[in-house]
Amino acid sequence: MSAYKEMWEKLNLDIPAHDGLLAVLGKFYGDIYLSQQGRLKGMEYLDFVLSEVHGLRVKELQDAKAQGRKVIGTFCVFVPEELTLAADAVHVGLCAGADAGTEQAEKLVPRNTCALIKSFIGFKLARLCPYTESCDMVVGETTCDGKKKAYEAFAEHVNMHVMELPQTKSESARALFRAEVLRYTSELERLTGVTITPERLAAATKVVNDKRRALQRLSRLRAADPAPISGRDALLINQVSFYDDPVRFTQSVNALCDEMEARIAKGEGIAPAGTVRLMLSGCPMAVPNWKLPYVMEGSGAVIVGEESCIGTRNTRDLVDESPADMDGMIDALVDRYMRIDCACFTPNTERLDNVVDMAKELKADGVVHYALMFCQPYAHEAMKVEGALRAEGIPMLAMETDYSMEDVEQLKTRVQAFVEMVR
Ligand code: SF4
């Protein structure tokens, strides 16, 4: 990693603090990931990507910038990657999953802000994130109150573009989102100097759809019993999907799926048949937020799906590739994005149907609903999700936590009791 020191210095990272972060991340990864038995061979690619998360991939971003390409950072699955790619820019997720720079973050946002927000602000203020430092533009969105107010403060530190997102799925809401998609298109064209033509958008849409198709395939294969892959590994794949090169990533996921199919055909899995199968549902889990999955799989269960933005909420729907003109293509994009069932919408009944359908398809014995502390939208919906699952005879455990390690023992006790109950 010292090979990248010069690059990190140029990005103005706090080198000693950054070294410390990488050391903790490496140890954490070893304990949670590399200690697993019977992992798929294809996970070696993901291990490599993770080991180079602040190295090789960041170097690729610098190389792209040297060729005149722009880097766009995002925090939400509502920002259309198709448009970013069509403008020949690089699209990276900036959501952060570690307790870092919290003290500095709390000078910019209130203490009772969710850990995800505090984390991305903390990473910026503590100069720990080479991705944020590589961005030519950061795109926010008016989803939850915490995020939209945080972006006002964040805009003092980065070049921000904020998309206005509707809160309902009405016709006027769709019109608003369509206008915002066009405004993002213009902003990208201005920044990159590239005109987004129908040809460019069609090619980019195919790249992003292919990535989602590969992740859908991975999700479907997890319905097998014994489960062919651990939940930790599947979560990591979804996390990496937000910053890896999309074409290379898709190839790797499809190769991994081939291996999973072979494993399923032999009746083999990551855990014995009959292991308690749990599904996760709720807030996104950004790298390196692996605490709850580690606790769940350390409690004798296997995770078979993630109903989350770092999971199926981001991959469930594809963009219709049939329109050939710009208007039709933008409509297809808007239709696809307006199907996202984020808890920021009211009402959001489609999420309840989606959670229940997914739990049934994956033959989950129970669902663990995960909300970050101070996240109002998902904490509210936990109650509705529990009711919808109960009506179908599927038990649910509601958990609220943050990025600290202080509650690990408490989480274990509750998860172990739940696993015993659904067994
Ligand atoms: S949970 Fe909602 S606000 Fe958060 S990334 Fe997903 S869609 Fe965006």
Ligand code: SF4
């Ligand atoms: S986890 Fe909840 S509070 Fe935090 S950014 Fe997402 S929707 Fe907002």
